[in-house]
Amino acid sequence: MSGAPEDEGSGLLSTLNSKLSTVVEGVLAGRAREIGRAISAVERDGGAPEISRALFPRTGRARVLGITGPPGAGKSMLALRLAQALRRRGKTVGIVAVDPSSPFTGGAILGDRIRMAEIYTDPGVFIRSMATRGALGGLARATSDAVDVLDAAGFDVVLIETVGVGQDEVDIVKAAETIAVVLVPGLGDDIQAIKAGILEIGDVFIVNKADREGADRLAAELSMMLDLSPAHGWRPPIVRTVAPRNEGVEEALAALESHGEYLASGGEALERRRRRARARLEALLDERFRRHVREHAPEAEGLNEAALRVASGRDDPYSAAERLFSAVIGT
């Protein structure tokens, strides 16, 4: 392993290093087994810095697409259809399906998995479900790392699919270069509120289940909202799909590809990469800080002790947090 310290005396270290190079070499060779292992490694709390560092120079080739939208919008089926359309064009596809709403069970998106079975047997497709296992923020970090693994493994396109439209999903899907927001007619008033929030991240809007009543109105509303939002160089197109019947899928893919060409043609590609990198660094720093707090909070000022003092009213949260912070930062 390049970058790993040489240590003749340590059998364990050399075993670890040899394991590490097996995984890294396997990923670079595109072997499913090692790709899966590498993603499992980056999913852990703190990630797998050695693997990520080793793979990083081999990343940057894949086209990274994000798909987000409210539950019930049919994102998984759409992701499946987009993957199949990409396969017809001869592209290989890695899919990361992220579910931040399952922080406790660690359970993946079972229904989605079953539907994905249609392309499970295709070696040109790799599908991985991820769910929050560690702390908040870790999932966005892990998603970026998983995208790197698939990128380094040589997949032409990496699709990130999220469940839901909260801030977590926004942070996760921001690891993509081009983001499709999938909406669906008739999900009620709450969706109206959500639409306002995700308007800013959509590069392409997809009205799925467009055979349902209300599709015209939804598309018209979206169009109006886009008219009202500040103009950039790119006007997000609105595409209608009926994913199960494969209607509009080619058009959706074409819209996603147009946005890629737009990014590449102007100066926005680097700026967007910088923004993605910044978000990624922030996620890494947050996670690193939490580890530091766990490791370095002096016993008497430990989080649990401080929490108990606050819970029993002996200390207010702000004073307790400030004291903990000073102890940890060492100022």
Added chain:
Amino acid sequence: MSGAPEDEGSGLLSTLNSKLSTVVEGVLAGRAREIGRAISAVERDGGAPEISRALFPRTGRARVLGITGPPGAGKSMLALRLAQALRRRGKTVGIVAVDPSSPFTGGAILGDRIRMAEIYTDPGVFIRSMATRGALGGLARATSDAVDVLDAAGFDVVLIETVGVGQDEVDIVKAAETIAVVLVPGLGDDIQAIKAGILEIGDVFIVNKADREGADRLAAELSMMLDLSPAHGWRPPIVRTVAPRNEGVEEALAALESHGEYLASGGEALERRRRRARARLEALLDERFRRHVREHAPEAEGLNEAALRVASGRDDPYSAAERLFSAVIGT
């Protein structure tokens, strides 16, 4: 203001202190104008430590309830009905409606606001919408602080209502002592996945829109899932409601109150307060750390500079984050 430094020479400081004591005194007197101001203050990045510290000794009296569930579950209407039922029992109610899915517009939950108008004119009810304005994590912190403001203002019950069921919403609603998870029949497969994730945080499950087809099946599925989950001292009841028609609302309230009695009767009340305090400290620490990074990252190692190096492939994210972290922490 107790705790504020005396400084004869500073007119500005004494003006600030006098403003601060006006707000704090107004909140303690239960005046809507100052309650609103205090919540606006805690919503800002970093919160309002002086206000929160001053109010903290007067908190701990209110019963804090949380309501969460997927978009379209009818949470707002249910919150309205619960508030009305509480009012009939002579209780005053503060409501914090939190929407983490609107991070960009800062827009609040407009539809909900309109529906809430039914009780807007009641001085025994205070309603406040909040949306993410600052960094991720700040909203959970601000929600806890807003709950403190309403608690100190003397509201008997504080209701936290969230939109969505992501990790953010989970973190936000954890500021409550008792959490109601609201579900609704017929929202499709994605909801099945979500249910698994929120099973663990529900103290009470509410099947809303229970006059719809599929309500029986949903209740039966929930019951089965609860059978399979590890037994604690409390088995979450499942209550059916049709909020617009006010059906089942008294039963839902009774279930929420039973859980309060359960908490108070055993040793779990303090443990739950400790957990809430711990989550709150973590949120405060994270926010504090982000400010520290902004203020102390050396120019050459600043976040933007580092992000640009990563974006252009000159540095990998892990090495860049580690270097930034060392520079900030000073190790």
